Amino acid sequence: MKIRDQKGRTDQKSGYGRVFNDNKLGALISRVQATVISNGTELERMLLARCNTIADLDQFLQKCENGTQPDGVYVCPKKSLKKSTIIQNLKADNEKVIEPDLLIFEVSPKQMLCNVVELKDGDTFDTKKVIGEKEHLEHFSKDFGSQISFKTQYFMCGFNQDDKEELNIGLKGAFKLKELLTGRELCSMLKINYDEIVNLRKADGEDNLYHFVSELLDIPKVRAEIEKQLKALNQ
Known part of the structure; x- marks a missing residue:
């Protein structure tokens, strides 16, 4: 996701503008924040575009x-899950049912497996939110799993964290290590290329750096401060 494609806040009341006492700089930081938020949605889109979706x-x-369903790995995105009569019936009994980001079905003669996955672009979270997310995963897996002929298990995926121990720390120890997935493990489960996705996102990172610096230098107050500090360093 690119900063140049984000609008951010365009009014003059941005909290970022107040932090720096400069509305142009505030608007730029707002666009950076919008990019961070959008990255999670973009990641899910990139994954789904490479999968057999339901x-x-x-x-x-x-x-x-x-x-009659051919063997393979199939992914049910949230929008398709919401339309399912199973989900509608579960919600009729319990309106607090919350759909996970992904349902990954593995269909083969050896096993019929449903992986319930919550996908995160980050790896550090608020304790209360983490506990709530685990409870939702547990309840959904139990309730939904009882309605289908698949073995059901759930996972929390921190896509950008390769170390499960570190991911577990960020998740405040709420999950067992076997309930965690790295991005590479998720892509392996989906039978797609992890490195391709990472490299595509890195390309956006290079563009973001160039655009961010260019925009900074285009703000008179910021440019003057940069020139001032560079001059001081060279003295």
């Missing part, structure tokens, strides 16, 4: 039941 979950499950 448009109609009810139909997919019926084919699995009667043995």
Whole structure:
């Protein structure tokens, strides 16, 4: 996701503007923040674009039941999950049911497996939020799993963290290590290329650095401060 494509806040009341006492700089930082937030959504889109996605979950499950669904890995995005009669029935009984980001179905003669995955672009979270997310995953996996003929398990994925121990620290120890996925492990589960996704995102990072510095230098107050500090360093 590129900073240059984000609008951020365009009014004069941005908190970032007050922090720096400069509305132009505040608007730029607001666009950076918008990019950070959008990165998670973009990551999910990139993953789904490379997977066999399920448009109609009810139909997919019926084919699995009667043995006409070809073997493979299939992903049900949240928008398709919401349309499922199973979810609608679960919500009728409990309106607090919260859909996970991804349902990954593994269909093979050896096993029928449903992986319930919550996908995170970051790796450090608020304790209360983490506990709530785990509870949602547990309840969803139990309730949804009881309605399908798949073994169901859940995972929290920190896509950009390669070290599960570090990810566990960021998640305040709320999850067992076996309930955590790195980005590489998630891509392996999905049968897609992890390095391709990482490299595409790195390319955006290079553009973001160039654009951010260019925009900074285009703000008179910031440019003057940079020139002042560079001059002081060279004395």
